[in-house]
Amino acid sequence: MFQPSPLFAALITAFASGAYAQVLEVHEDADSGWEALAAAAPKLSASTLAKAAPTAAEARARSYQTFLNQVNKPYANQLGSGNGSGVVVGVVDSGVQVSHPELRGQVIATYNAFNGGTDVTDQMGHGTHVSGLVAGSLANGSLLEGVAPGAKLVVAKVFTTGGSDSLTIGRGIDWAVNVQKAPIVTLSLGSNAAAMQSNIQNAVNKGVLITAALGNDGRASGSWPAAYAKQAWAKGQIIAVGALDANNKRASFSNYDATLANWTVFAPGVNIASSYSTPAMPSSYVYMSGTSMATPIVAGQAALIKSNWNFLPATDIAQIIFQSATRLCSDNVAAAVCLPRNKADAVYGWGLVNVGASLQPIGGLNLGTKTGAVISFAGASLATPKSGLATGLKTVNTLAVDKFNRAFQVNVGASVSSTSTATSALPISKTTTTTTSGAKFSAEYTALVTEQTMLGLAAEQAPLTLARMSFSSPSSAGFAWGVGTGGSSDAFFGLQATGSAPLSLADEASRFNAPYFSLAQNATHAGTSWTLASGDVLRMGSVVQGNPLNSSPWQSAPFADTQRTVAVLEYQSRWGDATTVVSAGQLLENNSLLGASGTEAWAMEGKASTRFVTLAASKPVAARVSASAMLTLGQADAFRNESASLIDGTSAVRQMAWSLGLARESLWRTGDKLGFSVSMPLRTMSGEMQVTTAVEQSQEDGSLRYAQQTLNLAPSGMQKDVALSYQSPKVWGGTVAAQALLKLEPGHDANAEPQLGLGVRYQRKF
Known part of the structure; x- marks a missing residue:
């Protein structure tokens, strides 16, 4: 029978282990016994931006991984092939348990930067936790999943319980970039001094997007390599990541850096559930806290974006993440004041990453045309109230591109109107x-x-x-x-x-x-x-x-239009x-x-x-x-x-x-007229x-x-108009006419609701 493991009291520090994390609670893998973990975690919110219902496995995972709702991450079954598939993410960390249920089949290459081998047994659990947050999958009966479950991982082991050094970490980065060609590399590690610059520069020059943890010292300066984000040579391809609590406030341990604000986002980093493994407790799940946990969430978000639009360069992916983030302001202003600000906050940078928003259009949508002309989707309209000509166009779909040239399918036929309104004036x-x-x-x-x-x-x-x-x-x-x-x-x-x-x-x-x-x-x-x-x-x-x-009297040609x-x-x-x-x-x-x-x-x-x-x-x-x-x-x-x-x-x-x-004259009084008509x-x-x-x-x-x-x-459809009209002279010195008009299938649209209009007209001769 499964029993929760004892609480770890030890703090895994950044510079003893190379990791930014704190182990809070450990649980072994089992099909039952999650009651304690479930009691400790907030339940899945019924209000998300997801459109389709989650699978039972997804709903269960979200009950423990509420941070996925916090970052507005769509369910994997809604993403289809855009769930990270086709994208490789490099994890440079403490190794990984390749056979963990959450990661089985997800890791496609491994490298031990200490000896050049392939044994990346995780002695600390940190790398397994980070890997699960990037690309954990429910496919093998896992209880948890990652942000991009369709992505694949290449994992370099660069630190152990005995520590690490910048040369070892650099070898791991180079392997992920030069050998495995990973377009995204996540670094939940750091140093107080500038290090690994040549390795990071090499990655940037090869078009790699890097997510790097700001550090867990609670100070107003970011650690390296996150601190490299502001360098001109970084080209905007390094994202510095801080940690938030469940209330979207900066975690007390999370570093921040005003000089890095333009390249900074925050993600949940407190009590984050993911896969875990040590020699004593393989195939486990734990809650951990740290900027180490926030960083792979952003890497998974980048993998989702690239999975849907593989052609995007790293600079665009970073900008999409920045521009789609939910704004947070450190000066406690109202949301109405915070949201419109068009510059990064000194503490929160661009704010909380919003995965769902990053997969939606940014900026206005433009329709593609075979001539290459730019056509605004928002400005599209077609009105044909007189002939029903446009009814067949209402189902037309096409692709529209946003400011980053990302294509989205749109129903341009929704801008077509074929109905007219029965008069009520x-x-x-x-x-x-x-x-x-x-x-x-x-x-x-x-x-x-x-x-x-x-x-x-x-x-x-x-x-x-x-x-x-x-x-x-x-x-x-x-x-x-x-x-x-x-x-x-x-x-x-x-x-x-x-x-x-x-x-x-x-x-x-x-x-x-x-x-x-x-x-x-x-x-x-x-x-x-x-x-x-x-x-x-x-x-x-x-x-x-x-x-x-x-027409205006100064118009020389009243019929110019x-x-x-x-x-x-x-x-x-x-x-x-x-x-x-x-x-x-x-x-x-x-x-x-x-x-x-x-x-x-x-x-x-x-x-x-x-x-x-x-x-x-x-x-x-x-x-x-x-x-x-x-x-x-x-x-x-x-x-x-x-x-x-x-x-x-x-x-x-x-x-x-x-x-x-039919028309009848002098029905009730001399000169009155009653008219009835049916028409198409x-x-x-x-x-x-x-x-x-x-x-x-x-x-x-x-x-x-x-x-x-x-x-x-x-x-x-076929519009039929049924009209009943009556006109009576010598009323208040003039003529009063009234009409009731019923339109069936208006606009010749079989699905349109009937329209009823009533009109009255008073005419007087002078």
């Missing part, structure tokens, strides 16, 4: 309408009244602004013309202009007109018409995005008591496609052309009751994107829209988009590999 408008000898002028001033202004919570109500204006000339010899702005094309074009379509509020006025008019937002229109001898009407004109009424223009030819005729309008037209867009406008990753540059035909008709079906219908078919030509974004281009894209409606807004029916995304990063040089994929632009 209450537009109040004043309309001036003048009719003289067939000429008609209308100007609409609008103020939006929100729930806040209705409750008196807003600072001031929005003033009335000129939102829409239209003018049509009297007919002369069958010829007439009309102009307008603010999206008032329905006053001149389409079935809406005939007054036959069911009532709609202004933002939905295109339901029975060609929907392409509404793609030219806030548009200005101009057109001419001819009334033929048969009574039929031929109209032609254009709708151009932009409103000169909202125009992106969309619709040219249209219409034929209006009567078939018995039915009114029909056939519209044929072309939508021309600059840097846009079917109303889609994007930035950064989704930016579009080039000219797009879409041809369409619309058939709309209205017919009386009963006394004061009329039925209306509209069908639109369109096709956009293949589009080649000239912008340096993820989008290469599209094939031909086909669209459709339809509407069905403009929807992409078929088409493909080609995008090129980064799919892999080279572990040799950090370059990105790209692949093109073809995406189906047909959306997953």
